[in-house]
Amino acid sequence: MAVSPLSRRDLDFLLYEWLDVTALTSLERYAEHSKDTFDGILDLCADIAVKRFAPHNKKSDQNEPRVGADGKVVIIDEVGAALDEFGKAGIVASQFDESLGGMQLPTVVARAAMAWFQAANAATSSYPFLTMANANLLVEYGTAEQIDTWVKPMLEGRFFGTMCLSEPQAGSSLADITTKADPADDGSYRITGTKMWISGGDHELSENIVHLVLAKAPGGGPGVKGISLFVVPKFLADGTRNDVALVGLNHKMGNRGTTNTLLNFGDGTHHPVAESGAVGYLVGEAHHGLSYMFKMMNEARIGVGFLATSLGYAGYLQSLDYAKTRTQGRPVTNKDPDSAPVAIIEHPDVKRMLLAQKSYVEGALGLGLYCSRLVDEQQTATDPAVAAARLLLLDVLTPIAKSWPSQWCLEANNLAIQVLGGYGYTKEFDVEQLYRDNRLNPIHEGAHGIHGLDLLGRKVVMQGGAGLQLLVETISATIDRAESAEPEYAVALRAAVERLAQVTGTLWAAGDPAVSLANSTVYLEAAGHVVIAWIWLEQLLAVGDSTGDFYDGKRAAAQYFYRYELPKTGPQFDLLAGLDRTTLDTPADWL
Amino acid sequence: MAVSPLSRRDLDFLLYEWLDVTALTSLERYAEHSKDTFDGILDLCADIAVKRFAPHNKKSDQNEPRVGADGKVVIIDEVGAALDEFGKAGIVASQFDESLGGMQLPTVVARAAMAWFQAANAATSSYPFLTMANANLLVEYGTAEQIDTWVKPMLEGRFFGTMCLSEPQAGSSLADITTKADPADDGSYRITGTKMWISGGDHELSENIVHLVLAKAPGGGPGVKGISLFVVPKFLADGTRNDVALVGLNHKMGNRGTTNTLLNFGDGTHHPVAESGAVGYLVGEAHHGLSYMFKMMNEARIGVGFLATSLGYAGYLQSLDYAKTRTQGRPVTNKDPDSAPVAIIEHPDVKRMLLAQKSYVEGALGLGLYCSRLVDEQQTATDPAVAAARLLLLDVLTPIAKSWPSQWCLEANNLAIQVLGGYGYTKEFDVEQLYRDNRLNPIHEGAHGIHGLDLLGRKVVMQGGAGLQLLVETISATIDRAESAEPEYAVALRAAVERLAQVTGTLWAAGDPAVSLANSTVYLEAAGHVVIAWIWLEQLLAVGDSTGDFYDGKRAAAQYFYRYELPKTGPQFDLLAGLDRTTLDTPADWL
Known part of the structure; x- marks a missing residue:
């Protein structure tokens, strides 16, 4: 089965x-x-x-x-x-x-x-x-x-629908897109340009493909301010083929079943209208395209977190199943070579790899669902202040909800391969594919480093630091509730979250954004571990006194996270607090 | 080019x-x-x-x-x-x-x-x-x-030659191999059994394939004591086809160009002689096969370290080249969207990923070459005491020389993909293949966890702890030489190596091998970082006062390792010193 x-x-x-x-x-x-x-x-x-x-x-x-x-x-x-x-x-x-x-x-x-x-x-x-x-x-x-x-x-x-943001020369830096949108007489636009990495960009799976395309329309400001958003369908409403041409497919390490395309808009391959350019329809107001797209991207980012988590989860369950059935070796204290080999799950190092995976994937799933509930609370709040608070917390958590699973549930897949050993490295089993598929997630919807800049450069400082303050308060409230039931973890998490707040202050007191942000990825990773430790404490509070293997498993995974993982933030915070300039002071020629 | x-x-x-x-x-x-x-x-x-x-x-x-x-x-x-x-x-x-x-x-x-x-x-x-x-x-x-x-x-x-150790049911646990060797009248043996994961196990690239096969001959003890080593050629000296049959090829995530085979010995597919079984010739004495193989395996393990290092190095140079030519975005302090994009190597986070790779691959290459020089010194020493000392140090370093590059030069490849972003995830570039190829290295020639048990369970305790003592003395001698030139690093490394010695003592004072070894992989990883920090200090001493980009690059990579990497050992040593029982105390049913 x-x-x-x-x-x-x-x-x-x-x-x-x-x-x-x-x-x-x-x-x-x-x-x-x-x-x-x-x-x-x-x-x-x-x-x-x-x-x-x-x-x-x-x-x-x-x-x-x-x-x-x-x-x-x-x-x-x-x-x-x-x-x-x-x-x-x-x-x-x-x-x-x-x-x-x-x-x-x-x-x-x-x-x-x-x-x-x-x-x-x-x-x-x-x-x-x-x-x-x-x-x-x-x-x-x-x-x-x-x-x-x-x-x-x-x-x-x-x-089916797509999102067309990147271009061959503009991935992380959307300010540099060159796809143009020229107004036509009928109120629509003519789109010309090339879009890269478009998932689902062409196929025969659906009657039509609705592309949402970022392009620069006349009259916009420089950089991201000039960007507008357009609907550019593969087929117009009357069935005419629009001038959207498949240039080629990207062949990837993983996620290979998703067509990933290079598309030309308005290169003349398919001519819907006399004027050159693909027919596009403006969405919302001109020059506001990026802000619309960002709303979608924030959801997509949480979606990427779920994708990374799901792949990690599948690998965890696969390697758990394997570890329970595959026999190999004996406990280190058993010196009798004639005794029967044990299931490899009995070896502490295999257990370590399973506990690590469990702590990553169940922690990440918890964070993703927590963020999703914030979305519901925000959208249904009748009090605008409540809605704003939920949105603020969601904004602060989004870079973590995207990046943390992309990093650590990928590591879970890495450990799943290791549990299966040579078998895990073969295509006969599933874990190597899960790993390859998951490797996409630290790249798309904002590469890992972009989210570090987003978290430290925007989210924790926005509204005068209210975002970070709300995060700290929210985590502290959990700690307060956990103080008697889980004193070890409450103490550890309180120290970590206080350190996070302190270090953020130190970083921004540097007075030079280049210095403050030099190690923003390290900041993202440290903050991520603090947040996941909090999610684990939340889960433990829900476990309460419940008995049984399932709940004991939650306790064991939380213990793993607090003993093996959360302490990793110590050296990260030390580095950040020292305003380390190693990367800033290394010119390209030294590399 | x-x-x-x-x-x-x-x-x-x-x-x-x-x-x-x-x-x-x-x-x-x-x-x-x-x-x-x-x-x-x-x-x-x-x-x-x-x-x-x-x-x-x-x-x-x-x-x-x-x-x-x-x-x-x-x-x-x-x-x-x-x-x-x-x-x-x-x-x-x-x-x-x-x-x-x-x-x-x-x-x-x-x-x-x-x-x-x-x-x-x-x-x-x-x-x-x-x-x-x-x-x-x-x-x-x-x-x-x-x-x-x-x-x-x-x-x-x-x-061409092969090594035939593993069987489908016996990978890490060679004690459980079931391939048999029965003596024949002419002094040779008849080998019957199935061997798994045999690289180069069958092909038409050479006139003949010389398999070295572990098998159990009559009269041996139980477990590994009963293992003997045999030459089993694909073709006998007179050209007769020996009874070695290709059962199938393994299809892998990476390292795909190497045939990796399941072989049957003596299943009757090819009949060289009347008696059933493939013809094999005993190497050395019966029942000593594993010790012979271990000599080879120690060399092979350092070879795996070099392989992992080389793949990491190739990826570093690829991503460095890309980072110097690909333009994207602007420094965080440049708010002018009309200014030209910069080469991505100018972004601190890209520099971080390059410095990390450089510190991993050049550190690992240094360790591999250091170990190789130890081999030369050992083999040419005229004083047996010198030879023994070199061998002892080599024995202690071997699990690290295999495992550390397999872990961290794989991480280098992971970072190389990240530097290239979406392009790095495609088959158009080389870094994704380097990563897939390198993922083999933590698995073969002793899986990662096996080397933790080898280091903590055997190497540091052998000869009454002389191995660890020699390692500590050797590192300390480097620190003594570096004290005035590199005080920051000398102090940090001395603290780390003292911690390593202390923690080793604490672990073995536990009195129960199951407890001592419960976190041997963490021990392996911490010891590995200490050793690579030492190799970097050695390299810095060789750099001395030399000027120029190359030497400044060495200084920057060493600084990266001491600031970003060595401190990671702190929480690892803390966990080990606490004799953490998380994995031991988690029964399989909780997972």
Whole structure:
């Protein structure tokens, strides 16, 4: 029997025993829901993920999309079949309003349900995920006509969506994009330029592809201020082919089942109209494109955190299963070579690798769900001050919710390979693919270093430092509650969070942003470990006095994190407090 | 122009300015050599590696060996062509005695020269590396006839060799191998059993394949005591096909160009003789096989360290080249979006990733070459006490020389991908393959955790703790020399090495090996960082007052290691000193 890619028991614990998502049903928006409907969607997604997504995960890795003789993208049939079932089940619309045909599911439940697909088959799951993010943005900023024309078919699973930000010369630095948007007489625009790394950028899986494209329209300021956002469909509403051309597919180390494309807009390959350029429709106001995109990107970043977490989780469960069945060697205290070998899970170092994985993936899943609940609280808050506070905390946590799982659940996959040894290095097992797939996550939706700059350079200082203060207060409130039940951890976490606040002050007191930000990635990593330690303390409070293997496992993983992981922040904070200039003082010629 | 896979400037520094390998030419064994002959072999190997090995590295990854319709292994032609040139240049015999047609090159120079092949093409380099290790073992323990029959053709590049240790059910635990050796009337043996993970186990690249096989012969004790070593050639001396059958090829995440095989010995596929079983010839004495193999394995382990280092080095140079040419973004203090983007090497976080790589790969290369010089000193020592001391230090350092590069030069490759961003994740560039290739190294020749047990469970305690004492004394001697020139580092390293000694005492004072060894992997990693910090201090002493970018680069990398890396050992030693029982106290059911 195949190993489950995710633990329903853990999801139940996190959702119901810790985050009390059932309480959300008392809110008007979720009044139609109940624990039963939540369970229903979790069951449905697990079922489709296990039965339709997981079985072709390896095949799709080994048969990546290719361009056929007719110039069309060829993808193995199983992908389309799985996505059809996903579409027909209405899951694309799970979080959307009932008025749009959606389920109005809380974000926290929807994210948990979607994690099944991400864990079962990252590559196939990316098509609907991009579509949902695209639709979400258009619902918020698009016109009624745009929603009608583009969003509804996406929610029905007939159209897929993409996000077109990067260009070959502009990835992390969006200020430097050169794709242009020229106004046409009919109020639409003509888009010309090249977009790189576009996932789902071309394929035959859906009737149409709705590209959301960043481009510079006349009259904008320099840099990011001049950026506007456009809907550029592969086929116009009347069925005419728009001038969006597939230039080529990127061939990647992992995530190979997702088409990743280089697209030309308006190069004349397909001519929809007399003027040159692909037809695009402005979304919202001109020159505000990046702010719209950032809203989507913040959601996408938490989505990347879930993707990284799900891949880590799948690897943890695979290596756990292997460790319980594979026999090899004997305990170090057993010197009898004639005794039977033991299951490798009995070796402390294997247990270390499993506990590490468990502490990473269950910690990361907890953080992702916590952030998702903040989204729900923010969106449903009747008090604007509450909504603002939830958004502020979410803003501070987002770079961590994206980067921490991308780093540590990747490390979990690394450990999963190590548990399986030589077998783990072969394509006969799944863990090497999980690792390759996961290696994407520290790169896309803002590379790792970008989030360090975002956290230290923007998030903790915004609103006069209110973001950091709120984070510290929130963590401190957890510590206060844990002081008698978990004194060891409460003391350790209080010291760490105080250090975080102190060090942040020291960094910004340097007076020179170059110095303050020189080690922002180290800051991101240290802050991430503090946050995950807090999430573990939160989980322990939910465990309380409960007995049984599941709860003891939570205690063991928390202990692992507090003993083996949190102390790693000590030297990181020391380095930061010293305003280390090693990188600043090393000119390129020395390297 | 392609980026060099290795830095000759750094090799010259390490060999001549630091390790003073020219001094070896005053020894009788190396009297025929000079700096000129050393340079000659370094030039020759670099030339063949760059011109014949590097060009097919990607092609061989993308066209892995397969079994043809005739049951023979098909490998792209470039592999055989490169190996032919390698063989004709006499490089296989570089370290062997002149009486065997060898060059009698010091190990330290030979390792440096061979690193060019490992950095240029890990997969193709593995065929001659296995052959050299095999030949080296047979020269030491084989009979004159065995040397004549099997070693000489290997040194001429006509035969290739393998090592057959693992079985499907016995990898780390060699005590549990079940391959049998039954004595035949003619003094040879009949071998029956299955061997797993055999690199170079079958192919058409050479006239013959000389397998060295561990098997259990009658009369041995239980477990590892019963293991003997046999030569089992694919073709007997008279050309008859021996009963060694290819069962299948393993398909791996990386290192794909190396055939990796499951072999059956004596299953009747090929019948050389009437009795069933493959014909094998005992090497040395019966039941001593594992000790012979361990001699080879110690060399192979240092070889794995070099392989990991070389792959890390190649990735460092690739990402350095990319970072100097790719432009993206602006310094955080430049708010003018109209200014030109800078080379990404100007961003502190990119510099951090490059400095980290540099500190890992140059530190690891230094350790590997230091260990190799110890081999030379041991082998040429006229005073047995000196020879014993060199061997003792080498024994202590070997698990670190294998494991540390396997962990940290893999991390270097991870950072190289990150420097290239999305491009680094594609197959268009080389860094993703380097990473996949390198992921093998923490697994083979003793998995990572095995070396922790070896270091803490055997090496530091052997001879009443003399091994650790010698390591501490050796490091302390360096610190004494560095005290005035590098006070910051001398103080830090002295504290770390004292902590290492203290913690080792604490661990063994626990009185229960299960407790002492529960965190042996953490011990391995902490000791590794202390050792690499020492190697960096050694390099700095060799740098002295020298001026110029190269030497400033050494200073910057050393500073990086002392500021960012060595402090990581603090929490590790704390955990160890606390005799942490987290892994011991977590039963399997909790996971």
